[in-house]
Amino acid sequence: MKSIRPIVILSIMLLFMNLSVSEAQTTANISYTVSFPEAQAHYADIEMHISGLKQNVLDLKMPVWTPGSYLVREYAKNIESFSAEAGGKPVAAPKINKNTWRIAVKGKTAVTVKYRVYANEISVRTSYIDASHGFLSSSGIFIYPANMLHQPSTIHIKPYQNWAKVSTSLEMVNGDPFTLRAPNYDILFDSPIEVGNQDVFGFDASGVKYEICMYGGGNYDKERLKKDVHKIVEQEAAIYGENPNKHYVFIVHNHLRGGGGLEHLSSTVLGASRDAYGTDKGYQSFLGLVAHEHFHLWNVKRLRPIVLGPFDYDNENYTTNLWIAEGFTEYYQEIIVRRTNLYSPENYLDQLAGEFNILENLPGKNVQTVAESSFDAWIKAYRPNENSNNTTISYYNKGAIIGMMLDLEIINDSKGLHSLDDVMKYMYTEYYKTKKRGYTDAEFKQGFEKFAGKKLDDFYKNYINGLTPVDYNKYLGYAGYKITDELADNNDPALGLTTVTTANKKVIVTSVSRGTSAYIDGINVNDELAAIDDNLITDASSMLNGKKTGDKINVGIIRDGLPLTLPVTLLKSTRVKYKIEPVDNATPQQLLVRKKWLSL
Ligand SMILES: [Zn+2]
Secondary structure (H helix, E strand, O other), X not given: OOOOOHHHHHHHHHHHHHHOOOHHHHHOEEEEEEEOOOHHHOEEEEEEEEEOOOOXXXXXXXXXXXXXXXXXXXHHHHEEEEEEEEOXXXXXXXXXXXXXXXXXXXXXXXXXXXXXXXXXXXXXXXXXXXXXEEEEOHHHOOOEEOOOOOOOEEEEEEOOOOOOEEEOOOEEEOOEEEEEEEOOHHHHHOOOEEEXXXXXXXXXXXXXXXXXXXXXXXOOOHHHHHHHHHHHHHHHHHHHOOOOOOEEEEEEEEEOOXXXXXXXXXXXXXEEEOOHXXXXXXHHHHHHHHHHHHHOOOEOOOEOXXXXXXXXXXXXXXXXXXXXXXXXXXXXXXXXXXXOOOOOHHHHHHHHHHHHHHHHOOHHHHOOOHHHHHHHHHOOOXXXXXXXXXXXXXXXXHHHHHHHHHHHHHHHHOOOOOOHXXXXXXXXXXXXXXXXXXXXXXXXXXXXXXXXXXXXXXXXXXXXXXXXXXXXXHHHHHOOEEEEEOOOOOOOEEOOEXXXXXXXXXXXXXXXXXXXXXXXXXXXXXXXXXXXXXXXXXXXXXXXXXXXXXXXXXXXXXXXXXXXXXXXXXXXOOOXXXXXXXXXXXXXXXXXXXXXXXXX
């Protein structure tokens, strides 16, 4: 049974009543032709043809967001020159709201619509077109007929100049790479399309055809990449017991400085730096990104919170569970790379300690729970401001730490018999495969409890819906590890702010941490730090040289063009820098948990 929220059902019913949409609509035939006559100026020209219409009114809409990236991006802002015709004659197509065009089609069975999309934003979730290639992020390219998300469509690609290849997980029609078929709009919007002369290579893994499509060049070693990505793919499929795709595409955009990734059902888009493949750090970080986005093909694309599909493309889709959808994916990306032996155990533990340090150095850890962080992704995580560190945490970061806590708890309680893997596989089988729907908060909690062998009410109260500090040594202790703070003996003072130095050597405050000297004594973001006592500030990193915790100093600032002197009492830096180390004399149980956890 597919679960659709009551409000969606209601709005669909209203649409049916208002627009007299008939059942015959299911026979509508929809095709798009995408051409690039002005690729050099970042344009795609779209021609959409719909036939088999039997209604009086046709509303055409553009999604306001891309699933996986939780921000309303208003893709309709990039559309221009929208026109429609029927029977060879122009018909009116007025906009009725920010992302909907309405066409009166009474007595007409077919309509052709033309529009242009300006695509000049380089990111994994926005389209980008220039003379060298076209990257189509489908939810920002294709308008869809309201109430026809279930409809299939055909996409014809007319490449620009010498572009010779199309890379996408959409199926080709009759073996023609420039003619594609989408079985419905959820699949179309979940299938980015790369057109150009990308470097394509691949491998087969457990019966699935994998393609890696590299745009932009880079110092990657194809054979090494194929081998290592293959290992990651196999490790991840082993967790869930199956690889549900037939064909999977990695679209990789290499830039001078690139990063980020966006997951899709049968593909992913990754950003990378061209020279990243040449260093251990850069290469490991790329493999971590591969492991992350590929893991999503199960976690969030199939095993998903109940509101994340079927999607509402007009509005925010709220969930308190991004700490599982994203946080656990963050946890697994590193542990999977560890399992392939591409990370040593020490590499892995250093990376994990880095996650602890991010959370523990954020004042927002005392303000926002991980469930709240998930829910407010739309207005907070994706719209940070200068005060975000004081008020928010990342559901990626704390979610990864919670993944570690639950993994270790389950391994310890089951004496190495079970792990978080079993929860993921059980939830995937139970909800995606058997019940064919998303999960609720309570259902995932029951999944944890099934393998933890106990109720997790207190765990949820403390860590998911509460602000209880994480007891790292309790969880790491299960595996015979502990944290030590390398800065524990540090008594140096700190102002508790970050700065940027401008081209003309002005030191400007960019953030102020709650509870620090700067926060308490009133230094603000955008203040120019001009002097401390009688010494002019030329370098932020040395401005406290010679000062001690407890010193009272005068900070000369320029605020809104006016000079001001603020008396400041220097407090001790509160920063921590954890390192994970083995305990002395680990017990057999601790060694057993360690072995299972780190795949030793
Ligand atoms: Zn992710």
